[in-house]
Amino acid sequence: MSDLALILERCRQGDELAWEALVRQYQSRVYATALQYVRDADEALDLAQDIFVRVYTHLDTFEGHKTFLPWLLRLARNAAIDHLRRRKARPPRRDVQVEDNPPLPDTRPLPDAQWESKGRRQLVNDAMGQLTSTNREMILLKEIQGLNLKEIAEILGIPVGTVKSRSNRARLELARAILVLDPSAGMSTP
Amino acid sequence: MNDNQRERMVQGVLARTIGSPCGRARALISAQSDDPLEKVDTSLLSGHTAHCPSCRSFAAVMAWLPRPLVELAEVDPGEAFTNATLRAMLPWRQRVARRLRNLGEEWMALMRRPRFAWEAAYIGAAIIGLLFAAPISPLRDVPGEALRVAQANPVQALVEVSRRQLPATVVNWGDAAWAATGERAGTITRNWRDDLWDRLGRAWNAGTPLGPDTAELGASLRAGRGNRIRKAIDQIKKDFYGIGTELATASGRNNPHNQQDSSGERHGC
Known part of the structure; x- marks a missing residue:
């Protein structure tokens, strides 16, 4: 039995330490996913918490033979859709400054290599903000989270062929958006 | 012809024939992220990107993208x-646990309220009304059907209704069980029953109540049979005694001689 399987089993039994370990192991991934859906750092924190609550309440429905990440991302997607629907139905009372592409939060120190990395990530993140929600979701699931075509097809409920063509289209749109933002992208950095 | 002239000529030809091939080239560039291209496509693509x-x-x-x-x-x-997140989970878990723990207490507290009986009666009446009186209710004919059954020959009608509503298998089992019981009870029950029917018939025709002397019938059976048959017979006897008394009373009220069958045969229930 793998470490993750053990942790999940302990979580099901109500082991609080196992739950904390699971949260720590997946919080960055869940937060990154939430961030791509809502495009707002504070809102993404709330959404990420909602996602973890869902994970906790649905742990019994997780079937061990399937991989955990696709299951987690499916829950995350459903939570994000609910969150966006609620936001649409009831706009926030506080004034929100419109910022299409918020800077990625990062509390780590930034030596040169990391500075470069942050620049790359920020550029791609900005370009992601230019995509349609369908294309952004496709890039998120396939290129960012690394799911395969079949897993994405199951999550989205569409045929594998459709996933492939949408993924292709999304990549093209993303590359175009990056070149608009920075025509030298891909040339100057290794 | 130098390079510039050659390139200008190619662009001119393309513009007058197929337009720009860049769309096709970019589709191939994107597609090669998923699957390797065929050799010819790779060659054509490098030919295009070179110019x-x-x-x-x-x-x-596209080559740079995967890393970021x-x-x-x-x-x-x-x-x-x-x-x-852990703090956010804690109240949720506590809330659920507390809710489950208090559910029973809340119910008991509800039961202790003085008005609960009235409210329950009101809700119950409303539910019954909805079930049996609402025009769209599938049960709306049930009271009428029950009344019709009660006004008809009650025992037979109830048996028939029950038989109609039971699956055939159950009815067959019931018949088989009844037959087996009849066999085991044997002639004693049949004789006793026939005798009782005679007495009932006579009592009906005479307009007099069936006397408690039928107890002697039961007494005559006690020696030879088991307890279960005896108890069953005693119960049937009591029932028949009650029915006989009712019939006699009713016939006395309604001048039984006018209702008497001319052939003198008994009137069954």
């Missing part, structure tokens, strides 16, 4: 996030 700076940039971006995309897979939400 098309725009597609060359595009290819460079993978870097976006995880974004640190900050140390406070874990604690905030």
